[in-house]
């Protein structure tokens with residue numbers, strides 16, 4: 580039995596849902612699915628780095644040996660052995676992180692949503708970098724905050740600007756390592772100053788760190804988490820060091836906040852899949868990441884060099900760009916009169932894509948900026964794409 584000619588529902592969305600917009604990147608990615616397009620637009624890690632065989636063996640082992648548990652519902656805060664493993668690896672001689680300070684999430688994107696849900700009210704002041712990760716702006720926007728843009732320079736976020744603008748803020752959202760979108764890294768001195776400023780002003784500081792391990796040389800810089808575990812909410816992710824498709828990340832925070840986030844997560848999805856948590860634990864428990872991460876670093880570092888070299892060859896002197904020391908992105912500043920959105924339309928007509936900078940700004944956008952990702956494009960295509968972009972930019976001078 581089926582109704583004949585039912586009256587279509589006139590959908591009236593909640594005020595909250597009316598605020599939602601599709602991410603600018605997801606819209607651009609639809610265009611870049613065409614194989615002829617050289618896309619510097621995606622934020623996708625290189626699939627060449629995915630340890631497919633290793634994952635396959637781990638799925639097999641977990642299902643063979645602990646199948647019933649892996650396929651059952653699990654605890655909201657996550658699979659205990661994995662949380663214990665993470666607690667150990669996040670601890671330093673001067674700061675111990677306990678498993679009860681950690682909750683597993685379905686990608687660190689979920690952490691952003693849960694943090695917004697439990698800490699942000701309509702009109703709450705949320706401090707963000709200028710520019711910042713647009714997925715975070717999108718996640719927090721649902722809770723209708725008032726974004727305050729903290730000043731930055733070529734060395735990243737300026738802690739003094741937090742002191743100046745942060746009075747009464749509910750959150751400071753920071754990306755200290757190889758920031759998305761700029762590729763910039765915050766110095767140890769600035770990290771400490773930021774942690775100290777937020778602690779003095781009573782502002783919870785979010786340290787979002789999906790790219791921290793992808794440094795091209797040396798060791799990762801100290802985490803702000805370890806400078807003040809009582810005031811920092813740390814977000815980690817397996818997306819850039821293992822694979823994004825498994826949707827696994829984690830939040831580290833003081834226990835009272837973890838308990839509240841757990842309630843929010845329970846309401847949202849009960850828990851993150853046991854199976855994937857157990858598989859990831861199986862893959863990493865004997866130190867696999869210590870051998871795997873250097874291969875990702877080496878690949879991305881080479882790709883980054885190729886793009887920087889192509890840019891210095893093909894971009895005019897009036898264009899400037901960042902020189903990342905890790906991660907996946909280069910940030911480009913065009914001459915002030917240029918609009919990168921217009922440039923994108925022309926570039927797409929020539930089968931080249933990037934992300935215009937506008938959507939990364941919470942408030943006033945610098946329209947002459949854009950983000951390039953170099954990790955999924957072959958060196959030859961990087962050269963070809965950058966040469967085309969260079970020609971289009973020169974034609975506008």
Ligand code: PMP
Nearest residue numbers: 622686687688712759816818828
């Ligand atoms: N934070 C930042 C800065 C990111 O760039 C991303 C992914 N692009 C995320 C969070 C979300 O990552 P995931 O949900 O895959 O862990």
